[in-house]
Amino acid sequence: MLDRLTFIENKYEELSVKISDPSVMANQKEWQRLCKEHAELEPIVNEYKNYKTILEELQDSKELYNEETDKDMKDMIQEEIKELSAQQTELEDKLQILLLPKDPNDDKNVFVEIRGGAGGEEAALFAYNLFRMYTRYAENQRWKVELMNSNETDIGGLKEVVFMIKGNGAYSKLKYESGVHRVQRVPDTESSGRIHTSTATVAVLPEVEDVDIEINEKDLRIDVYRSSGHGGQSVNTTDSAVRITHLPSGMVVSCQDEKSQLKNKEKAMKVLMARLYEKAEAERSAGIAEDRKSQVGTGDRSERIRTYNYPQGRVTDHRIGLTLYKLESFLEGDLDEMINALITYDQAEKLKLMGNSDEV
Incomplete structure (x- = not known):
């Protein structure tokens, strides 16, 4: 050393x-x-x-x-x-x-994608709670939040939301959030007081530059349409919303937040590049032996990483076995204790994998 x-x-x-x-x-x-x-x-x-x-x-x-x-x-x-x-x-x-190897993406801005999973309307409401939580956290960090695309339900939930967080070290702190988040609570619509379990998926993707990944224009199909708002109501009289389909992979990205079709196209292309970069990285690391993967988790969206239990007022991260009894403040963006614990755990596991071979 x-x-x-x-x-x-x-x-x-x-x-x-x-x-x-x-x-x-x-x-x-x-x-x-x-x-x-x-x-x-x-x-x-x-x-x-x-x-x-x-x-x-x-x-x-x-x-x-x-x-x-x-x-x-x-x-x-x-x-x-x-x-x-x-x-x-x-x-x-x-x-x-x-001296641990630095993740080249750590300093980058991120795209966060949240989608309601199992649980119907209650899952969409939970997706909104997560969106609000990350927005509050970004505000606490003095980062900028930029909405890319959202699909609301009639009672204020979110079937899907894609947004960008711009700020120094955003990816280094938020990269551990990818995966399935589970909520246990009594829905407002539940008259018998029975606790329901619902899920939402979160994906955190680093922003990539044009030099990081190349996209052939011939591989894209670009459709334009009118933006729609709450309950499908049209909020724009021009075809400003943009949908881009990457034909080789089948990936579809939509953006309707801006009134300008050009700006929506630029935003959608950024999201598409981030998704294709993530796909390429996943394929590249697929051959890595299981024991050399980060023990905090693979970041797979199918992996259940955290439970938010309302009756007990607790949030539990299943990867590191940490439970915090401060659900209310956690959902208000007080994530530092959890994120710092995940970073510390990840560093400790990486040191183990290095075998501490460097002697002082």
Whole structure:
């Protein structure tokens, strides 16, 4: 591990010189790329410098302990050695996590797709609850939410909703949300007070650039139609809504949120690229051995990941066995505790898979 850290520190110093060079700054695209790489290495370098300082202090304390003859002073130095050793271990753990391979999609914006599953109207109402939950969470993170397409029911539920969340690190935090979400509650329409179980599926896709995936125009069928609102009511007198069908895969993407047909087409193409990218990534990783998949979950939309139990006021994530008794605030977007637990668990599992082969 020390060799890797030394290499990274040297690379960081080289980049520091380059981004200060006027000749490099003249090429804005290259300069921005180098600045981004420099910023990514900075947290690792800072922790490594702290680590080296602790090692030096620890070495000095051990030498002083061996030279000291006064018992009280030796006891004081021994306590200091104990504290420094604890700091050393803590920094080693931090550095191991910082050295884990970075998901290239972590910094990207995301598309979130929510669809009502089993449970009819109650499932659609739950899909709306999830949409509101993620919107609230995005607001708490100061991210921007942009609606792409929605299909409402007559009583305010959502059969389907597709929206974009723009913000730094959006994918790194929301990527664990893909899967089947289950709700257990008494519906408003249930007169006997019987608890119903319904589901909704969530898919979180990273936004992809044109360079990430190529789409042949000949493979697309583009249809335009009038936007429809609540209960199928027409809300637009022009054919501004767009439906794009990717013929080879059969994928269909619709967008009707904008009044401009061109803007709706641009949004629909972004969603299509994200879906095709996800499909390609899934096919690429299909051959990976089961024991090397992330233990937090594969992100498969068929996998039940979480239960929201209203009578008990709890939310349980089945992948990590975590139950929080704060359903109300959770549905208001207070997701940090759950998401942080998922990130920590994922990091721990990745460290296990690496076998902790790097020795300090």
